[in-house]
Amino acid sequence: MATIERAEVLICCPGRNFVTLRLTSSDGVTGLGDATLNGRELAVASYLRDHVAPLLIGRDPDRIEDTWQYLYKGAYWRRGPVTMTAVAAVDTALWDIKAKLAGMPLHQLLGGRSRDGVMVYPHASGQTVPELLDDVARLLDLGYQAIRAQAAVPGLTGSYGVKKNGRYEPADSARPEEQAWSSEAYLDFAPRYLEQVRQRFGFDFHLLHDVHHRLTPIQAARFGRSVEQLRLFWMEDPTPAEDQESFRLIRQHTCTPIAVGEALTSIWEVQHLITNRLIDYVRCTVVHAGGITHLRRIFDLADLYQVRSGCHGASDLSPVTQAAACQLGLAIPNFGIQEHMGYPPQTAEVFHSGVQLKDGCLDVDDSPGLGVEYDDQAAARFADFEPKYLPVARRLDGSVHDW
Ligand code: CS2
Ligand code: MG
16 A cells, blocks of 8 residues: 655745645655645644644545545534635645556546636726726637626725736735725616626626625625626625625615635535525635545535536636646536636746636646646746735725625
């Protein structure tokens, strides 16, 4: 029997911070798992290094399900983003090893291809509406079939999802930047710019929008209803998902599809939303929801209720997650769409990935495993971790709002 011989936690900052777990088996096969949790990176690094890595040494790398159960049930303290990201990193690395040993790209082990590629949506954004419209035009020219549109709300400092200096990076300052928020201003403005996008570019592509947990349920209901004629692919995170019954209220008022789940980490947190048919797309990801093993379970449950996948894919999810999500998205029957935000240019120096973009879809090459290699020499050039935090949103009266 082969055993896990090494478990390394690798931290690098090629344009942004990434935490990666690399497992090496006694027969010399390595596997990678993403362990990046934006703004709380070192908590997961310590969880893995101090509490998980010592337990992995000597275990059988073949036993992926058993290792998942051992780390989840065995810890007693279960769920939550830190734990589930750590478990995900181990799980993903073990699937990478298994698929390399089989000599197959991972999707083959998951049942083989269900589709030719996974449709993605990139972000179009603008500090002004004309800037947003130019960005939509640029992305349509590049052949994307689906586009997310966000514009800065006039009069508010900082808006989530909008580029600054040509790039959007959610966590971009050494202390959380404080931004101003007004749901009233947003509700007045967002439907109008989304309408301008449809007026200018028509209906031949999917249009998405992220509300980013900002509205109350009744505001979200009003928003959803006000954009119905624009036929959004989805409105994302219309209200914070801790209050899951509130989605029933939104549903009573609008048929705009709803996507939720980027901040939810287990099947238990989406069970109510899925089984009560309160959402249309589930946005959990490989890295924050327990890896391939657990995410597949979530998507299988979702399939019973005609809920489709819509994996989170912001830049804080590393190319290892991107490849893993792509492998899973190729295989599952109920794939919906995949977020594709891209990375700073330096990231590709460290993560050599076989994932390719064609006609608005991602696909993988025939490399065995996930198809991603970690370049230690390049990583050494980007070795310094840079503390970076997501912003905090305050209402106009100074009180803290959901970010
Ligand atoms: C966003 C993310 O991509 C999205 O849909 O909600 O950018 C999110 O804010 C970040 O990933 C948080 O780290
Ligand atoms: Mg989002």
